[in-house]
Amino acid sequence: MIKEMDRSPIGVFDSGLGGLTVVRELKKLLPCEDIVYFGDTGRVPYGTRSRDTILRYAQQDMRFLLSKNVKMIIAACGTVSSILGDGVDVSVPFTGVVKPAAAAAVKATKNGKIGITGTQATISSKSYVKEIGALAPDAQLFEKACSLFVPVVENGFVGIDDPLPEIVVRRYLEPMMENGIDTLILGCTHFPILAPIISKVLGESVTLIDAGAETARYAASLLGENDMLCKDGKSGKYSYYVSDRTDDFSVVAGTFLGEDISGSVDRVDIHSL
Ligand code: DGL
Numbered sequence: 089m090i091k092e093m094d095r096s097p098i099g100v101f102d103s104g105l106g107g108l109t110v111v112r113e114l115k116k117l118l119p120c121e122d123i124v125y126f127g128d129t130g131r132v133p134y135g136t137r138s139r140d141t142i143l144r145y146a147q148q149d150m151r152f153l154l155s156k157n158v159k160m161i162i163a164a165c166g167t168v169s170s171i172l173g174d175g176v177d178v179s180v181p182f183t184g185v186v187k188p189a190a191a192a193a194v195k196a197t198k199n200g201k202i203g204i205t206g207t208q209a210t211i212s213s214k215s216y217v218k219e220i221g222a223l224a225p226d227a228q229l230f231e232k233a234c235s236l237f238v239p240v241v242e243n244g245f246v247g248i249d250d251p252l253p254e255i256v257v258r259r260y261l262e263p264m265m266e267n268g269i270d271t272l273i274l275g276c277t278h279f280p281i282l283a284p285i286i287s288k289v290l291g292e293s294v295t296l297i298d299a300g301a302e303t304a305r306y307a308a309s310l311l312g313e314n315d316m317l318c319k320d321g322k323s324g325k326y327s328y329y330v331s332d333r334t335d336d337f338s339v340v341a342g343t344f345l346g347e348d349i350s351g352s353v354d355r356v357d358i359h360s361l
Contacts, residue, residue, distance in 0.1 A: 097122035099158030101149040104132035106277030107164030109300025117308045120318045122325045124156045130332035133238045135167045135207020142171045151361045166276040170215035188306035189299035190219035196295045197271040201228045206275035208233045230267045234260040241278045244340045273297045331358040
């Protein structure tokens with residue numbers, strides 16, 4: 089028998105496009121699941137804002153997703169995950185991105201030298217340092233806030249042959265290579281969208297940890313453990329919401345997801361929630 093809750097969508101939110109790294113992986117892993125995505129494009133970036141502002145935005149984003157009757161909420165945002173930590177009071181299962189990405193990095197590293205990237209708010213919170221410290225106290229960690237990566241992605245400068253993102257990536261990440269890292273956490277969900285360029289700059293020897301994809305895998309196992317997976321075999325439906333113009337989002341998101349989503353993007357007035 090199909091429980092009513094199982095057919096409810098999974099709710100995913102981010103400040104903008106970054107959370108699509110979770111959606112892309114969820115679609116591969118759980119093709120039957122419906123997904124409601126909210127990108128707060130009217131207020132991106134989050135990562136340069138104060139803790140109070142980020143908390144207020146996150147509460148509004150989650151309220152919106154709950155109004156869509158979601159069965160799980162994924163804060164597909166390193167910044168929100170870092171500020172909320174484990175203390176999230178919602179009526180459905182919840183996950184952020186920090187724990188899954190930290191666990192994957194600890195598993196991946198061979199020499200124990202891990203680079204951590206994120207927004208300013210994420211790096212200042214030390215969220216990844218605390219998580220990794222609990223799992224691998226001897227790991228050597230090297231952090232870098234890469235604030236310019238978010239506007240680069242939001243503006244669609246993501247082509248592998250585009251010199252602009254490559255210059256930005258080099259400026260932030262080349263110094264980290266002097267530390268001999270073999271693993272780099274892309275700890276803001278916008279950053280995996282630049283992964284091909286980051287790999288080009290850092291070389292194949294550095295394993296990139298995609299916080300979005302790791303979180304999708306973790307969320308899938310959480311739903312399975314709680315017997316909440318959709319089992320009716322139908323293809324999932326996807327709805328995208330943003331807090332400002334829908335057109336730019338549709339173009340960049342469509343390119344990233346590899347499909348035309350322009351008919352499924354709506355605007356929501358997040359301020360009123
Ligand atoms: N994608 C986000 C994160 O993972 C937010 C970036 C931002 O809005 O600054 O941190």
